[in-house]
Amino acid sequence: MMNRKQRHAAAKSKNPADLVALARILAAEGKRDESIRRYSQALAIKPSLADDHNDLANLLQAAGRLDEAIAHYQTAIALKPEEPVYYNNLGNVAVERGLLEEAIGLYGKAIALRSTYAEAHYNLARAIIDFGQAEEGITHYQRALELKPQYISARIALGHVLIDQGRLVEALDHAEIASRSSHEASFPLYQYGVLLARCGCTDAAKICFETCLDRDPEDGAGAGLLLAGLGYRPMPERASSAQLDEYYARRANFWDQQPASGERVGYRGADLVSAMLERLTQDTGLDIIDAGCGTGLVGVRVARKARQLVGVDASSPMLEMAKKRSVYHRLHRGDLIAFLNDHPASFDALTCAATLIHFGDLRAAFAAAAVSLRDHGLFIFTLFPNEDDADAVAAGTFDGYAQGGCFRHGRNYVARLAETTGFKVEALELDVHEYARGKPKMGLIVALRRRERHDKQASAA
Numbered sequence: 187m188m189n190r191k192q193r194h195a196a197a198k199s200k201n202p203a204d205l206v207a208l209a210r211i212l213a214a215e216g217k218r219d220e221s222i223r224r225y226s227q228a229l230a231i232k233p234s235l236a237d238d239h240n241d242l243a244n245l246l247q248a249a250g251r252l253d254e255a256i257a258h259y260q261t262a263i264a265l266k267p268e269e270p271v272y273y274n275n276l277g278n279v280a281v282e283r284g285l286l287e288e289a290i291g292l293y294g295k296a297i298a299l300r301s302t303y304a305e306a307h308y309n310l311a312r313a314i315i316d317f318g319q320a321e322e323g324i325t326h327y328q329r330a331l332e333l334k335p336q337y338i339s340a341r342i343a344l345g346h347v348l349i350d351q352g353r354l355v356e357a358l359d360h361a362e363i364a365s366r367s368s369h370e371a372s373f374p375l376y377q378y379g380v381l382l383a384r385c386g387c388t389d390a391a392k393i394c395f396e397t398c399l400d401r402d403p404e405d406g407a408g409a410g411l412l413l414a415g416l417g418y419r420p421m422p423e424r425a426s427s428a429q430l431d432e433y434y435a436r437r438a439n440f441w442d443q444q445p446a447s448g449e450r451v452g453y454r455g456a457d458l459v460s461a462m463l464e465r466l467t468q469d470t471g472l473d474i475i476d477a478g479c480g481t482g483l484v485g486v487r488v489a490r491k492a493r494q495l496v497g498v499d500a501s502s503p504m505l506e507m508a509k510k511r512s513v514y515h516r517l518h519r520g521d522l523i524a525f526l527n528d529h530p531a532s533f534d535a536l537t538c539a540a541t542l543i544h545f546g547d548l549r550a551a552f553a554a555a556a557v558s559l560r561d562h563g564l565f566i567f568t569l570f571p572n573e574d575d576a577d578a579v580a581a582g583t584f585d586g587y588a589q590g591g592c593f594r595h596g597r598n599y600v601a602r603l604a605e606t607t608g609f610k611v612e613a614l615e616l617d618v619h620e621y622a623r624g625k626p627k628m629g630l631i632v633a634l635r636r637r638e639r640h641d642k643q644a645s646a647a
Contacts, residue, residue: 187211188207188208188211193208193211196208196224197224200231202228202229202231202232202235202238203228205224205225205227205228205231206224206225206228206235206238208224209221209222209224209225209228209238209241209242210241212224213241213245218245218248218249219249221245222242222245222246222249225238225241225242225245226242229242233261234265235265236261236262236265236266236269236272237262237266239258239259239261239262239265240258240259240262240269240271240272240275242258243255243256243257243258243259243262243275244275246258247275247278247279247282250435250503252279252282252283255279256276256279259272259275259276259279260276263276268299269299270295270296270297270299270300270303270306271296273292273293273295273296273299273306274292274293274296274303274305274306274309276292277289277290277291277292277293277296277306277309277313278309280292281309281312281313284452286313286316286317287317289309289313290310290313290314290317293306293309293310293313294310297310302333303333304329304330304333304334304337304340305330307326307327307329307330307333307340308326308327308330308337308339308340308343310323310326311323311324311325311326311327311330311340311343311344312343314326315347315623315624316622316623316624317624318621318623318624318625319624320347320350320351320623320624323347324344324347324348324351327340327343327344327347328344331344336367338364338367338370338373338374338378339374339377341360341363341364342360342361342364342374342377342378342381343377344360345357345358345360345361345364345381345385346380346381346384347623348360349381349384349385350585350623354385354386357381357384357385358385361378361381361382361385361387364378364381365378375394375397375398376394376395376398376407376409378394379391379393379394379395379398379409379412380412380584380589382394383412383415383416383584384584384585388416391412391416392413392416392418395409395410395412395413395416396409396413399413402428404426404428405426405428405429406426406428406429406431406432407429408425408426408429408588408589408590408591410422410426411425411426411429411581411582411588411591411593412581412584412588412589414581415580415581415582415583415584415588421546421579421580421581421593422546423545423546423547424544424545424546425544425591425592425593426591427500429591430500430501430544430591431500431501433590433591434480434501434503434504435501435502435503452620452621453483453540453619453620454617454618454619454620454621454629455483455539455540455568455619455620455629456483456484456487456539456540457487458539458568458617458619458629458631459484459487459537459538459539459566459567459568459631460484460487460488460537462566462613462631462633463488463491463535463537463564463566464491465613466564466566466612466613466633466635467491467535467564469491469534470490470491470492470493471491471492471493472491472492472493472534472535473492473493473494473496473532473533473534473535474488474491474492474494474495474496474533474534474535474536474537475496475497475498475525475526475529475532475533475535475536475537475558476488476495476496476497476498476514476537476538477498477522477525477526477536477537477538477541477555478498478499478500478522478538478539478540478541478542479497479498479499479504479505479508479514479517480499480501480504480507480508480539480540480541481504481507481508481511482497482507482508482511482513482514483539484537484539485497485508485511485513485514486511486513488535488537489513491535492515494515494516495513495514495515496514496515496516496517496518496533497514497516497517497518498517498518498519498520498522498525499517499519499522500519500520500521500522501519502519505517505519522538522541522551522554523550523551523554524554526554526555526557526558527554527557527558529557529558530557530558531557531558531559531560531561532558532560533558533559533560533563534559534560534563534564535559535563535564535565535566536555536558536559536563536564536565536566536567537566537567538565538566538567538568539567539568540568540619541567542567542568542569543568543569543570543582543592543593544591544592544593545593546579546593547579548579548595548599548600548603549603549607552565552603552604552607552609552634553607555607555609555634555636556607556608556609556636559636560636561636561637561638561639562635562636562638563635563636564612564633564634564635564636565609565632565633565634565635565636566631566632566633566634567632568619568629568630568631568632569593569594569595569600569629569630569632570582570592570593570594570595570619570627570628570629570630571594571595571596571597571616571628571629571630572594572595572596572599573594574594575596576596576597576598576599577596577598577599577602578596578599579593579594579595579596579599580593580594581593581594582594585622595630597614597630600614600630600632601614604634608636608637608639609634609635609636609637610634610635610637611632611633611634612633612634612635613631613632613633614630614631614632614633615630615631616628616629616630616631617629617631
């Protein structure tokens with residue numbers, strides 16, 4: 187370790203080795219921005235340091251500066267094309283961007299260069315499973331575990347895929363083997379708890395999730411909702427703010443990536459909402475509020491119908507992406523319910539794709555929508571359906587919904603709440619909301635029309 191005087195000397199040095207040594211110390215101390223600066227200085231002096239381009243790219247990726255990370259990974263590859271780690275790391279950025287096909291090629295290149303590269307087999311398995319190729323993914327998870335039997339993340343991930351394939355006994359075997367490492371500080375307790383829940387070991391899963399909450403009272407992982415889904419806690423009103431902040435900050439860089447026509451991958455909520463708006467009104471010159479606008483996927487689809495298009499979202503990284511589209515007249519960061527209540531009778535249409543899925547009780551959201559819409563205005567949004575009880579709200583399932591802080595809403599619940607908050611139902615339909623691991627995930631596409639105020643008063647009388 188360097189003392190203060192040595193650090194000062196290294197920072198002033200023109201020797202790239204001194205600057206790199208300082209950068210590594212700063213990175214180990216968690217001083218990412220300072221470390222990035224020192225690596226950059228070193229590489230400006232000596233740009234041929236392939237490993238240091240890679241290390242800098244790792245830091246840039248962690249900071250969300252993906253374009254810069256890609257450039258440095260590519261430089262590292264150009265300097266040392268036979269190093270598999272660089273291809274693997276560049277593949278991780280491709281996954282973060284939602285470019286699965288590109289990632290699969292990069293992981294394959296890494297494995298071609300080093301067949302014993304366990305991490306690349308693990309990463310390739312995840313990517314090809316997301317592409318719907320479960321059996322091949324299982325093969326790569328198994329290979330990763332042959333090479334590295336204590337690779338707990340790979341073992342837990344394999345357990346999840348086996349459950350998807352109906353191979354519960356094998357999944358339980360992997361859960362039992364993984365449990366032997368549960369004492370380790372790096373043990374992925376949350377992911378293990380989800381695996382246990384899916385295996386039917388609910389009491390053991392409960393312990394995992396309660397421990398997660400003890401370690402993180404802000405609940406960035408969303409363990410509280412999972413406990414509610416298992417019946418151990420009351421249902422929360424919404425997913426935790428900490429979970430949603432982390433979830434959407436991570437997804438902001440790839441939410442835009444849409445599948446090519448016919449591909450069974452990707453998110454379709456924005457298409458469902460915009461198509462429903464087009465179906466229910468041919469009008470243009472509308473004042474539209476896109477609540478939970480995210481990166482602006484709905485906005486680009488409805489902009490041609492808008493006289494004024496306003497976006498509101500709680501996630502700064504998402505809004506930064508939306509701003510780049512240049513289709514919104516205004517973007518606002520904040521709580522969507524508060525924003526709607528502060529803008530009475532201001533909009534002709536309210537679009538809301540994949541946002542109310544994070545709300546349990548929808549009454550406050552429906553009431554705020556009714557405030558913000560003009561008479562006959564349209565409220566169009568997506569939910570996940572509660573097929574177990576059409577009259578109720580439930581936590582998301584453990585096959586991917588709940589882990590994203592999602593709820594499921596019954597059709598009758600939605601229709602009844604619409605009636606009591608000033609709406610009539612125009613459409614309440616099932617369609618494919620997205621594809622996960624190559625399988626369709628169904629969503630409810632809901633269209634409500636704001637009743638005239640005097641009609642509401644008359645019906646109440």
